[in-house]
Amino acid sequence: MDFYTVLWREMVVLRRTFYKFFASRLVSPLLYLVAFGWGLGRGLKMNGGNYLEFVVPGIIALSAMNTSFNAVGITLNMSRLYHKTLEEYLIAPISAGAFVLGEVLAGTVRGLLASLIILALAFLFGARLAVNGWFLLVVVLTCFLFAALGVVAAMTINSHEDMANFSTFVILPMSFLCGTFFSPDRLPGAVAYIIEALPLTHASYALRALARGGELLPLSLAVLAAYAVVLFLAGVAVVRKVR
């Protein structure tokens, strides 16, 4: 239950700063919805449906990614390099696995909350999506794997500046290219091939298929689960190595 202590700390802070978190999580999805769903996409048809309903699962996927990655990555990187609060965990008798699980679950909670905010916003914008348990499971898996990526990045990148660079060169391109705003089959062959291997693409695919009519894509689900496991284990390994 050591992971719960790590999670407990994060939840104390989340509860205390909830309104700030809530307001900040409204802004970028709202802008995406206005720009792409409502402004650009009005009257646009995509794969036989309206564009708003096409784009909302993509926005959920990218927000899940951004929120979970940043929640863990930026704060843990600061904790390790600047505040040095990480030492408090390193001198405590808890395992690397418990520490990473606590951090990753905390990131997952934040990512899931951000995704629910978008679902509510999208509903107000008139999007009609089918949300079931599988849909939520895919969101959770997406949050989990990007929170774990946050741990790996935070523990291996040695400056805040490079942390920002990682976001710019890895996270930002994924936000736009991984099936979030348009289907990657429109991209040139080699690029599309790389995009198909990235986790966010499968998050977008899986969420879109489920939202449209509850179709489950087993391959995408398996890819997400595999990324989640591998990144979690990588996170545990890098925390262990820090001593």
Next chain:
Amino acid sequence: MIELRRLTKHYGNIVAVAGLDLEIKKGEIFALLGPNGAGKTTTIRMLTMLTRPTGGMALINGYDVTRDLDKVKKEIGVVPQHMNLDQELTARENLELHGRLHKIPAPERRKRTEELLNYVELQDRAGELVSRFSGGMKRRLMIARALMHSPQILFLDEPTVGLDPQTRRKIWDLIRRMNGEGMTVLLTTHYIEEAEVLCHRVGIMDKGKLIAIGTPGELKQKVGEVVVESFGGRDTGYKFFAGREDALAYARHLEGDVLIRESNLEDVFIELTGHKVGD
């Protein structure tokens, strides 16, 4: 009890700690004194398992710091040099978090939290975010946090650095009080006065090596208890004497201004290393 045998740390070609042999007894306040970069913090980091030694070994109450990590963690409390409290939590929550991390059962954890807040006189500010605290309050809270799991040995890395003189004395009183209750204390400092008034024994470190060890009195005896400083020539001259008479006799032959005083650990340090602690 802390035992260091040939404890060594290299960073590439740089030798931070060059084979320390040292024994610190139960109930002692021991200071590692030395300039910045002498290897004091690296030594503490190895003893608190934040840095892995390159060679040698260290035992804390008989447990090896490279192998029995969880056992060592129970025995020691750590107050690092940098302020690393959780700024987003209150004082009480910081202690609560530490208690949870060390698996103290809830009723005992709550009791101990309130006891320690009283002990360091922060009970009135317990519910406030740490980010609003002054330097002295933060330092006291860090000490309380390190005591949460009732360790037997306390490590303090530069415990009074950056604090005003009054606050510094308050921290010293706190360290003496804990020691009076049976706590073994290992601290590092580059303040001569701190080592001199607070500690039973002092180890002087320079360039990764322990160059002298003993009580402040023994160390001063070693170089001579009386020092004559002369300001007549181009440089300040230092000469050490075992007694006052010898010093006076010598001083009579000097020209210019002369100062005769008791020697202190700074003199010991300069005599042994050829440079000042601050250099």
